Amino acid sequence: MTANPRRTPKSRSRKAAPRDSYHHGNLRNALMTATLELLEEGGPDAVSVREAAKRAGVSAGAPFRHFPTRTALMTAVAEEATTRLKTEIATAVAAVAKADPLTRFRAFGTGYFRWVNRNKAMFLVVSTRSLIDYDASETLGRDNDDLRAQMDALLQEAADKGLLRKSAVSAPVKLAARALVYGLARMLIDGHLRDWKKPTEKPEVAMNTALDLFIESLRA
Numbered sequence: 301m302t303a304n305p306r307r308t309p310k311s312r313s314r315k316a317a318p319r320d321s322y323h324h325g326n327l328r329n330a331l332m333t334a335t336l337e338l339l340e341e342g343g344p345d346a347v348s349v350r351e352a353a354k355r356a357g358v359s360a361g362a363p364f365r366h367f368p369t370r371t372a373l374m375t376a377v378a379e380e381a382t383t384r385l386k387t388e389i390a391t392a393v394a395a396v397a398k399a400d401p402l403t404r405f406r407a408f409g410t411g412y413f414r415w416v417n418r419n420k421a422m423f424l425v426v427s428t429r430s431l432i433d434y435d436a437s438e439t440l441g442r443d444n445d446d447l448r449a450q451m452d453a454l455l456q457e458a459a460d461k462g463l464l465r466k467s468a469v470s471a472p473v474k475l476a477a478r479a480l481v482y483g484l485a486r487m488l489i490d491g492h493l494r495d496w497k498k499p500t501e502k503p504e505v506a507m508n509t510a511l512d513l514f515i516e517s518l519r520a
Contacts, residue, residue, distance in 0.1 A: 328366045328376075330356040335377055339421035342432055349373055359388035374425055375432040375440075381422035382443045389447070400465070401457040406508075406515060408451060409481050413507040416485040424489050427482070451477065468518040480514050 334355035338346045349370055353363045367373040392411025396403050416423045423463035425431055426440075434440050450473060458464045467473065484507045487493040 319492065327356075327362065328357065330358070331363050331366060331373070332380060333374060336374055338375070338423065339425065343421070344374070344425065344428070347374065351447075359373055371431070371433050373432075375437055377422065378432045379425040379439050379443075381419065381426040382440060384419065384422070385412065385415050386443060386447065387424075388412070389450075393450075400463060401454045401461065402515060402519075405451070405454040405458065406511060407510045408454060410504070410508050412481055413485065413504050413511075416488060417504050420489045423485060427486060427489075448474075448478070462520055464518045467520050473518065480510065484510060 331352050332354045335347055338351060338356060340408070347370065349363050349367055351358050352367075352373060353360050357364075367376065389408055389411040392407045392414070393404050396407045399407075432440075452469070453471050455464065455474065455477070459466055459469045484493065487496070488503050488507070493503055493506060497503065
């Protein structure tokens with residue numbers, strides 16, 4: 301009697317690879333995306349490494365080779381935020397590259413305001429030092445120094461061309477310029493700006509108007 305032919309096993313549907321199989325860079329990016337979503341939804345208090353892992357669809361232990369602490373995760377968000385901010389400012393300044401230095405200085409400020417208005421949660425992290433380890437970051441100090449140097453160079457160029465008073469490139473004026481832009485941005489995300497602008501006025505318009513007043517006060 302001939303033996304029955306061997307049955308071919310039914311093909312099993314291949315299970316989806318676990319999310320923990322993210323490539324190194326992809327896992328990091330997924331965790332960053334998850335963290336930004338949590339920030340948008342609930343602010344910094346909603347963020348933890350475990351909650352970011354849950355949102356990204358990976359095991360609770362998966363993130364810790366990238367971000368061993370919540371501070372490390374927030375610092376990475378701040379680094380990404382600063383990179384995006386620099387790109388926004390560079391784009392704004394490049395759009396008026398052939399203009400005089402004061403116009404480019406204004407574009408620097410408007411690019412800053414525009415980015416903050418669109419990325420309030422990221423700015424909250426990058427501007428709250430208690431959430432991050434600024435000194436341990438390899439890029440935050442360098443990127444901030446670069447932005448400061450760009451602003452200083454524009455003011456100096458404007459003064460050299462006679463557009464500003466010589467005193468406009470002094471350390472106190474540079475501090476005031478930084479305080480104005482940073483302060484207006486914090487007023488926006490903290491909810492205070494609405495008390496100082498017209499009810500129908502868009503935040504960026506109010507912020508740019510204040511910037512224009514500051515620039516006019518420095519003219520020669």
